[in-house]
Amino acid sequence: MQSNKFLRLFSLVILSVLVFACNNDDDLENEFNFQHVVSYEFLDSISTEDISARFGGNNLVGGFINFDITAHKITYMTENYDGTEVEASGLILIPIVQGSAKLTSFQHSTLAKDANPQIDQENRAPSYLPENNAEIHLSAALFAANGYMISAPDYIGYGSTGDMFHPYEHAQTTATTSYDMLIAAREYAEFLEVKMRADDNGTEELHLLGYSQGGNSTMALHKYIEETQPGEFNIIRSAMGAGAYHKSAVGNYIFNFEGELGFSISLYLWVMDTYDRVYLQRGLDYYLNEPYATEVENGGYFALSNTNPQEIFTTEFIDEINDPNSGFSQALADNNVHDWKANAPIKLYHSRNDGLVPYFNSVDAYENLTANGSEEVLFETYEFGSDVAVEDIHGAGGGRFFSDVLSRYFLSGI
Missing domain, CATH: 1.10.260 (434 Repressor (Amino-terminal Domain))
Known part of the structure; x- marks a missing residue:
């Protein structure tokens, strides 16, 4: 049964109180003392019917659409590459489950930043809840509807920091921005009394995933958590597709x-x-x-x-x-993130003839992670025939990645 506070949130939504700021409501501040969340905003309530419609009512997809979800934007403090503190933003998708949700950090792929509005993709950052970003509108929503609570950082340079330079694939900044979002997302869930799955010691279980830039970001985040924040989360599985790790x-x-x-x-x-x-x-x-x-x-x-x-x-x-x-x-x-020892399971995915991110990145990561004694590293290679142009293989691999992670790897570890 949903908690009283979570039900209260929905009653506020019905009354059209759609924007919340944790420093502007004395009553809420008295009830909960935020340490990490700077502000929060309810974005939308999304039904299973709506998510099914996004996939054209596909019966294969329908089996994974089990819960309505709600979408929220939060802001939180994190450190930029130059050491300055910035107020970053991100998206949280919460499944309306009867039991506990599975906390999941979802790192998005490359979004172009450019002065030309025909090229710039700022409006596709997760916290805009963009319909023109299939990763969020389709993949992230489907994961959430299957019981995964999604924490999707915008990264510095998007959303609330859209006027800043995006430190593209700088491992340290990417990792800390994503990690701090997770800490804030966990706090926000606590505020709403949303229960998250935990191990016997009470440590929240965590899934990680991302494709392309998101694959690189996921590897950097996984490495950062294990090497600098041990015990903060229990990483269950980490899925990375076509990242430039080496x-x-x-x-x-x-x-x-x-x-x-x-x-x-x-x-x-x-x-x-x-x-x-x-x-x-x-x-x-x-x-x-x-x-x-x-x-x-x-x-x-x-x-x-x-x-x-x-x-x-x-x-x-x-x-x-x-x-x-x-x-x-x-x-x-x-910024190499291919050569270390991982304690939690990892699965790598890459298309052999990827024309944008060379296949050797995943080969090198698999070989080094395995040689270093990592607990479990799996590697799946995608093969595409001549009917798929080389320049389209990277994108085609992304579609297969999200499907395989949801239906096989996160579900059964294969």
């Missing part, structure tokens, strides 16, 4: 590539710029030849049409890539 190898592959890569280099420019801002502060002129430096400075990462690294990047920078002791090589190494 940054040193990716840098060598991309920046030393001879000829046309065959796909946009924009995302790798973003990673490069992130590591420059965090570690080196040299500016784009150090890395890019003209006219490409000016193109990117004036038009952003996605303005660059050339995909030939040997034409785009300066000789000085490429020499750095080939020197393991150089500043940039050290920055890449600092």
Whole structure:
């Protein structure tokens, strides 16, 4: 049976009190003293019928749609890459279960940031509850309807921090932003008296998942929790799809590539710029030849049409890539998340012919995690035939990933 406080929340919703701020309601403050949540807002109530309609009433999907869910936005404090405290935001999806919900951290894939509104994807960040983001509108909602309480951080650079630079795939910032969201989400659930599944010691059980950038973010978060916050959560299973875990190898592959890569280099420019801002502060002129430096400075990462690294990047920078002791090589190494020992089970997923994130990332992660004595590491390779274009394989793999994690790995560990 739902708690009195949770029922009270619904009565407030019915009365159209849709926005809550924990520092603006004296009565609520007197009842609950928030330590991590700065503000909270009810977004929507989503029925099982609505979720089923999103999937066209598919009977195979329907078997996983068991609970109505509610959607909430919260803000919380976390640390940016430069050490400053910022008020970040994220989405919480709560299943209306009779027993306990399964706490789950859901890391989203890449969302473009660009001055051009035709390219910018700010409005797809989780806390907007976006219909134009299939990861949230379909996948996250389906997981929630199956009993998983979703904590989905926007990441710094989106939502409440949308005017800030997004430190793309900076492992430390990604991990702490996602972790602090989890702590705030747990507190918010406590406020609503939503029961979460826990082990015999009372430690909340936790599932982790993400694809592409979300895969990299999930690996960084899993590593961070086990190495710096042991005992805070009991990680049950962690699923990661097509992440760029081995940054040193990716840098060598991309920046030393001879000829046309065959796909946009924009995302790798973003990673490069992130590591420059965090570690080196040299500016784009150090890395890019003209006219490409000016193109990117004036038009952003996605303005660059050339995909030939040997034409785009300066000789000085490429020499750095080939020197393991150089500043940039050290920055890449600092963001490697493929070589450590995991205590909780992990399953990796990757398409062999992925044209955006090289397959070797998951191979390297699997081999190193296993060699280091990790408790359990599984690896599934997706194969696509000639009917799927190389440039479409990364996206196609994402669809299979979310389906497989929900229906097999989180359900039965296979």
